[in-house]
Amino acid sequence: MIASSRTAVCRAAKKQFSAKTGARAVSAWAKVPQGPPVSITEAYKADSNPEKINLGVGAYRDDKGKPFVLPSVRAAEKKVVESTLDKEYAGITGVPTFTKAAALLAYGPDSAPIKEDRVAITQSISGTGALRIGGAFLERFYPGAKTIYIPTPSWANHNAVFKDSGLKVEKYRYYNKDTIGLDFDGMVADIKAMPKGSIILLHACAHNPTGVDPTEEQWVAIAEAVKEGDHYPFFDMAYQGFASGDTNKDAFALRHFIKEGLRPCLSQSFAKNMGLYGERVGAFSVVCESGEEKKRVDSQIKILVRPLYSNPPIHGARIASEILNDPALNKQWLGEVKDMADRIITMRALLKENLEKLGSKHDWSHITSQIGMFAYTGLKAEQMDVLAKEHSVYATKDGRISVAGITTGNVKRLAEAIYKVTG
Known part of the structure; x- marks a missing residue:
């Protein structure tokens, strides 16, 4: 009798506790909104086209489209490691x-x-x-x-x-x-x-x-x-x-x-x-x-x-x-920086040249008059959508492309895709 009464009391207490805590069960983060996805990266990764081109990455790439570590950086890092400095x-x-x-x-x-x-x-x-x-x-x-x-x-x-x-x-x-x-x-x-x-x-x-x-x-x-x-x-x-x-x-x-x-x-x-x-x-x-x-x-x-x-x-x-x-490393680095800048400049020139060879009636002089890693192509959002969906070329909706993503191996296909989109 006593045991059954205790069981009833426990059940009632649990029910009452659940009722009280139920109101507080909502997470403190329940109203945190979902942020937008990194659409370029996700769409590029999901694309199975072996010739897909990613022009959305804001980092330098070599002519094979791979991340590049400067030789001067390798040499400097070696010196740092061999110096056995402390980690204070x-x-x-x-x-x-x-x-x-x-x-x-x-x-x-x-x-x-x-x-x-x-x-x-x-x-x-x-x-x-x-x-x-x-x-x-x-x-x-x-x-x-x-x-x-x-x-x-x-x-x-x-x-x-x-x-x-x-x-x-x-x-x-x-x-x-x-x-x-x-x-x-x-x-x-x-x-x-x-x-x-x-x-x-x-x-x-x-x-x-x-x-x-x-x-x-x-x-x-x-x-x-x-x-x-x-x-x-x-x-x-x-x-x-x-x-x-x-x-x-x-x-x-x-x-x-x-x-x-x-x-x-x-x-x-x-x-x-x-x-x-x-x-x-x-x-x-x-x-x-x-x-x-x-x-x-x-x-x-x-x-x-x-x-x-x-x-x-x-x-x-x-x-x-x-x-x-270090004078020697500094001289080496300055040469490597120039090489990287020159590659970007060359890719700009090749893209413009290929577009002109295709017979494009548009003026593409802005591609070579602009400078640095990024270029504004002048393409509209809907044209960028077509580039991605029909040609596997990924960049931002505002027409910006990372010139570092262009290589001697993909510049012709990129120009063809832009030509088809722009006429």
């Missing part, structure tokens, strides 16, 4: 031999801020990390409006990085879809129309995603417009050397702005020009007015970095440091 934490701002060399590469040995030691710099988690640190620094300390103007279009992650940094993101005209080139007049007009003291993001070279860069003469005019508006320039330089094959030429805009008395901040990445994608090697720097100001800026950068990730990884930075500081 780097300082908050990174490996000093790397950051010093990175600043020198970007600003040049004749730069006044370098000579006067007034560049505050920190190692970062590649270019994205540099942008994130920069966004946070500007949000916290920039005395003007907390709004940053980015080009239309820009790298997709710019908008997200700066918004997550607490900045308001606005846009200025950049790409002219009718000419498939730079909307120079619109860009300058928008810069002049920005509220005085605005922050403006500028791609130093190899504009991503269009591949459309201002000429040196246009950069001079852009710098003048920025000066007139008392705007603050933030340069994103993810492709130094990888754009033209010349690290000095690719740094023209940044260095010209400094010669004009402007004091920009800079995001650098060594993913593309050294092929250190997964090593995540980058740097963020601020050109300061004086050495004393540099010390204060440096102290605040450390305060920002500390709760983000404390210390950057050391292995990739040590590799980059070896390449930048």
Whole structure:
């Protein structure tokens, strides 16, 4: 009798517990929305066509379409490993031999801020990390409006990085879809129309995603417009050397702005020009007015970095440091960067040549006038759909292609596919 009563009580308690907890059984993440799939990668992998072409990958590929590790990187890594260095934490701002060399590469040995030691710099988690640190620094300390103007279009992650940094993101005209080139007049007009003291993001070279860069003469005019508006320039330089094959030429805009008395901040990445994608090697720097100001800026950068990730990884930075500081390795690397840039330039020329040989009536000169890894073809979204569905050629809906995905083995078939789609 007692046993059966206890059983009844237990059942009642369980029922009551289930009723109470049932209301709380919904997961805390039940309302987290599903993000969009990485459609290009998934569709490409699912395609069984042995001649399929992936033009959506934002990483360099050799002429066989394979990932490429630079010989200079292999040699530098060997030196690092054989040095049997410890694995202690780097300082908050990174490996000093790397950051010093990175600043020198970007600003040049004749730069006044370098000579006067007034560049505050920190190692970062590649270019994205540099942008994130920069966004946070500007949000916290920039005395003007907390709004940053980015080009239309820009790298997709710019908008997200700066918004997550607490900045308001606005846009200025950049790409002219009718000419498939730079909307120079619109860009300058928008810069002049920005509220005085605005922050403006500028791609130093190899504009991503269009591949459309201002000429040196246009950069001079852009710098003048920025000066007139008392705007603050933030340069994103993810492709130094990888754009033209010349690290000095690719740094023209940044260095010209400094010669004009402007004091920009800079995001650098060594993913593309050294092929250190997964090593995540980058740097963020601020050109300061004086050495004393540099010390204060440096102290605040450390305060920002500390709760983000404390210390950057050391292995990739040590590799980059070896390449930048060893004269023989540096010379070898500069040659390899030029070779990579030249391959991209050659693939552009071959694609244009093949399209013209097929009798295309379209003007494809923009393919070779653009620069860097990416090219805006001018193709519409529906044409890109046909390329994927009927020709197994995969790229983004806006007509952007990664020229690194073009090889001597697939360029003819690619041209034929584009010709069939465009007429």
